[in-house]
Amino acid sequence: MFEGDTTEPQQRAFAGELPAHSATARILAEAHRRYRDLDDGEIADYIPILAEADPTWFGLSFIDISGRAHEAGDIDLTFSIQSISKAFVFALVCQARSHEFVHERIGVNNTGLPFNSVMAIELNDGHPMNSMVNAGAIARLLESYGRIITDPLDSVDIYTRQCSLSVSAHDLAVMGSTLADGGVNPVTGERVVSAEVARDTLALLASCGMYENSGEWLFEIGLPAKSGVAGGIVAIAPGKGALGTFSPRLDSAGNSVRSQRACFDLSRALGLNLFASTPAPAPRQR
Secondary structure, eight states: OOOSOSSSSOOOOOOOOOOOHHHHHHHHHHHHHHHTTOOOSBOOTTSHHHHTOOTTOOEEEEEETTOOEEEEESOSOOEEOGGGHHHHHHHHHHHHSOHHHHHHHTOBOOOSSOTTOSHHHHHTTTOOOBTTSGGGTOOHHHHHTTOOOSOHHHHHHHHHHHHTOEEOHHHHHHHHHHHHTTTBOTTTOOBOSOHHHHHHHHHHHHHHTTGGGHHHHHHHTOSOEEEOTTSEEEEEETTTEEEEEEOOOBOTTSOBHHHHHHHHHHHHHTTOOTTOOOOOOOOOOO
């Protein structure tokens, strides 16, 4: 683990300004119009209930840290949260245990392999490495390596229930904006997790949240994010807010095609990319 004091110096954060409310609403509506007829990708028909999804469904929601919503399309349709739940369970585990415990017991590195890869466990001597993939959350293989302390079948049952929770694009935006605002729900004002836990969760999502395409996502869109095979994506801009998106057609890695395209446009148009900057004004000559 990186050797450093986790409390000193004090963490500081800076955030830029979002466009005006009317401009943000217009930008969101334009992104929805641009991609609502895109029919690339396939529905996840290997899960019976997901096979029943209407491929035309498409919703975009952006909620800033003041709680203001900017939305377009099917933002109230509910779908199963699937793997997006891992991000928020990870945050709860960090809150209940510690930064160091999660790093040692589970890991925070991308395996570079598909989300259900057993090889990722074997190649790392039983260490899950990536807590955003299935092998990092459940498996009797982990029990054999002493990495899981509960009955694996019980864990599978809990995991299945966790992934079956119903959410909407609006819900995902609220959840993501909670992480964007240092762990405080922007709608209720309630603190859900500490600012440190929110930071750790976003760091993990940046490196691992979009399966084996996480690097490409970060390179193109520049936001911590998590996807689920029902078609949802949550993408977070620290200090600004979060996007919650839903469209069931997926690419080969299990990420929503329309949602990815929309997030690309919105990241650029709303100035959300973590790595984007503009030169400071030149000093005035005296």
